[in-house]
Amino acid sequence: MDFSRLGLSAATLASAVPAVRVPVGSGQLVPACRVAHEQGAHLVALWASDERDRVGGTLVRVALQDASGLAVLEVAVPDLPDARYGDVSAVFPAAARMQRAAFDLVGVASEADDQRPWAWMASWPIDRYPLRRDFEASPKWEPGQEDYEFVRVAGDGVHEIPVGPVHAGIIEPGHFRFQIVGEKVLRLEERLCYTHKGIEKRFESMALADGCRLAGRVSGDSTVAYAWAYSQALEALAGLAVPPRALWLRALALERERIANHLGDLGYLGNDGGFAFGLAQFSRLREEVVRTNLAAFGHRLMMDLVVPGGVARDLDRDHAAAMVDEAKRVAAEVATLRGIYDEHDGLQDRFRTCGRVTPELAARLGLVGMAARASGQARDLRCDFAAAPWDALAVRKAGATGGDVAARVAVRFDELAESLRLVRSIVDHLPEGDVRTPVPDVPPHRLGLGYVEGWRGPVLVALEAGPGGTIRRCHPHDPSWANWPVLEHAVIGNIVPDFPLINKSFNLSYSGQDL
Amino acid sequence: MLRILRQIAKTGMRTEAPPAPADEMAKAARLQADVLRTLGRALAIRQVDAGSCNGCELEIHALGNPYYNIEGMGIRFVASPRHADMLLVTGPVSKHMAIALRRTYDATPEPKLVVAVGDCGCTGGIFGESYATLGRVSSVIPVDAEVPGCPPTPTALLQGILAAITARVAVAGDGESATPPPT
Incomplete structure (x- = not known):
């Protein structure tokens, strides 16, 4: 710029x-x-x-x-x-x-007009600011209830449906306020931050080396992406070159995280479209993939695998071979399932034109990540800023312009196939050598950035060290920040019963946004 | 339609197949038998995310996949606390969720069980207690069983659910609460 x-x-x-x-x-x-x-x-x-x-x-x-x-x-x-x-x-x-x-x-x-609270929900005095350095929490502060000013729609036959924070399914908490006429949504307003757990303040009480564990728990479904972004930021501050094998193993883990999440969501998207067969099939495949993670890396979600300086655990030959076999088998099964999804009229009827975000709207509102690629915004950090190992892998960028649930399903299928190809390619070309190197001390008061294309979208970690290996400030930023407001637009004009399907097609993080 | 049937036939019954790691599945099969013997009826669970990072939720979801087949054991997740026998609560309990959690607990009919899930639900975990969190679930509502882990595996979750039920059945057996829970 x-x-x-x-x-x-x-x-x-x-x-x-x-x-x-x-x-x-x-x-x-x-x-x-x-x-x-x-x-x-x-x-x-x-x-x-x-x-x-x-x-x-x-x-x-x-x-x-x-x-x-x-x-x-x-x-x-x-x-x-x-x-x-x-x-x-x-x-x-x-x-x-x-x-x-x-x-x-x-x-x-x-100077914005809208000065309503967002992270604040009456659990601490409104004139105290937790990320100020002289902030001290008092045990006397009880959880309170705010009186949030939702924007209301008036007119004949308009009514309101409040949903949440405790939802009907096994999902994260948040509040949705629908203004509807009949079953049609006129307006949706989200009230998030129910899972605000003081992550940024918590970072400031941790050592630089330990912060990675917390970063890996900002949004559990993206633990590899966050741990990698945090490590990148710290390694950039230290001027540290990570061993090539570690970089390739991080990429392997990131793609396996993408595979597991897309498998899970494709199952639930089928289920929300009334096709339980899809959930049974995809959840079976997802389970097989996470079990391989457990066998190879000691953790089903690969938490704490990526650490500053490299990775905590090497991949042995047997598990590497198992991953190649698995990738071939899962790719064949997913191709079959994609054919079934594509030819299923009932499912396609639910997917097509549902929850549409046009490319123009996506550009104007700043949609990012997988959802943006389904709305004609062809950005992917693995391709656009292809540092090692991406430069050697030539990632094929997925894309669609429809912007509806069907487009997001298509992008997920394309990315799933590409990630399965990448797993094979990474294992085939895995360099030999160390997987971890010590992280030297870093100078205080400098800003370091990590930026990783997680399965949902780009994850940014902005890290500043304090003296003596402490964290002065860390802001982990989830792609969901950008995409939640776009979801409000995606549901306008749709019917209320389609909301779960539209919501799942984005599958945004609450915890990652609420911090 | 034919392709769907072919895929179903090809997939077969995964619940009984012994995939790797084999001991994990053997444990799951034993648990399945224990749940059925102990409970002898359907258990309705309401899951409440009271502030988790969503990692525990992924593993709770996994309970429904064909490998664990929790519905086949007569355990199902319900949409309202009013339909639930058990709350499965993940943490740490954020202050912003504390009131909603307490209300969910109050809305659950007696007799009710609460299982705290994950390191955060059991102790506050890496987030601890702060201006924004109350830490462990038991600091907000009574807890019958705890399932540590970050996140706990589906097998550990099943064990925790079973532990809560057997503890309650044992209490009922002592005559303290002779009335069987409503079916």
């Missing part, structure tokens, strides 16, 4: 993908966002840090991505009661909830 027309200069950041840091003045934040937007950039993340002890204020960071890499705009907001930073959501709508969360957690306000 080129900000020279605003007279801004960029400095290289320690990062896994090309990245620059761009300090901006308070009046330049929104203009810089506009300049980036004109160059095709989209929003990756917005977060804030209490830096009153170092720069006398709060630092708000806005990570943007275009074809050249990442740019992190950095604006210092002085510690004054009325200080505000520019409303980034005016350019990138996905910033709205991130700005609201940044206020709740750090106490720095944007």
Whole structure:
């Protein structure tokens, strides 16, 4: 991204993908966002840090991505009661909830109209900000109940359905407020953050080396992606080159995580479409894959496999061979099942035109990851910034333009087939050598970025070390931040009974967004 | 349709097949027999995610796959706490979920069982207690059995469910609660 027309200069950041840091003045934040937007950039993340002890204020960071890499705009907001930073959501709508969360957690306000709380839900005093360094929790604070101002729709025959936070299925908690007429959805408003468990604050009490375990538990279904992104950030700060075999094993684990999640979701998508056969078949395949993970890596979900400096466990020949056999067999079975899904009229009737996000809408709202690829946004970090080992694997990018449930199902099938191919290719070309190297000390007060294409989408970890191997600040950013607001648009005009199907086709993370 | 039938015939009965790791399946088969003997009727479970990272939920989902076939043991997951005999609760209990969890517990008819799932549900796990979490499930509602693990395997989950039931049956056998639970 080129900000020279605003007279801004960029400095290289320690990062896994090309990245620059761009300090901006308070009046330049929104203009810089506009300049980036004109160059095709989209929003990756917005977060804030209490830096009153170092720069006398709060630092708000806005990570943007275009074809050249990442740019992190950095604006210092002085510690004054009325200080505000520019409303980034005016350019990138996905910033709205991130700005609201940044206020709740750090106490720095944007100029946006919507100043409703997001991360705050009456469990701590509204004028205390947990991510400030002088914050101290009191045991006297009891969980409370907020009076959230949902946007209501009025008119003849319009009524409201509140759902959650405790849902009917085995899923994460969140609240959905539907405004409907008949069975048609006029409006959906999400109220998330029920699983807010203070992850960012928890990081600050951990050593740099231990933070990886917590990163791997931000969103359990993406544990490999998070652990890798965290490790990347730390390794970038340390200037550490990871042994090639470790990089390839990380890629193997990441693809196996993608395979397991797509298998699971394809089963549930069939089930939500009234086709229980699909769930039985795909859940069987998923179980077989996670059992192989257990046998090879000692954990069904591969938690704590990726560690800073490499991987915690090598892959032996027998398990490598088993993975190749399994990949061939599962690929053949998935091809059969895809034929059955494609030819099943009842299922296709539910999938097609359902929960549509047009490419234009996806671009405007900043949809990311797998869902974006189903709406014509052809971005995939494994292809667009193909560092080792991706450069040697030539990942084929999946894509569709329909933007409906059928398109997201098709992209999942394509990615599943590609990941199964990648498993075979990775095992066949696995370099010999060490799988772990010691991580040297890292300098404090520098920002390091990790950025990994998880199964759901790109996972960003922004990490800053403190003195003596401590974590000063860590912001893990889930692709769900960007995609949850788009789900609200995807259901408009659909019928309420199709919501579970549409929701599952995105399968967004609550825990990853709630932090 | 033919292809569907062919796929079903080709897949066969996975519940009885002994796939690797074999001892895991043997354990599951024993548990299945124990659940049926101890319970002798359907058990309705309501799962509540009170703040988990979703890792435990993945393993709870796995209980439904053909390998564990939890429905074949007469155990099913229900949509409302009002239909449930047991709550399967994952944690750590976030403060934002504490009220919803307590209300779910109150909505579950007596006699009821609560199983705390995962390291976080048992102890607060890596998240501990903080401004945002209350930690273990038992700090919010009474717990009958705990299943540690990060996340616990499906087999461990079945063992925990069984432990909670056998503990309750043992208590009923002592005459403290002679009335059988409603069917």
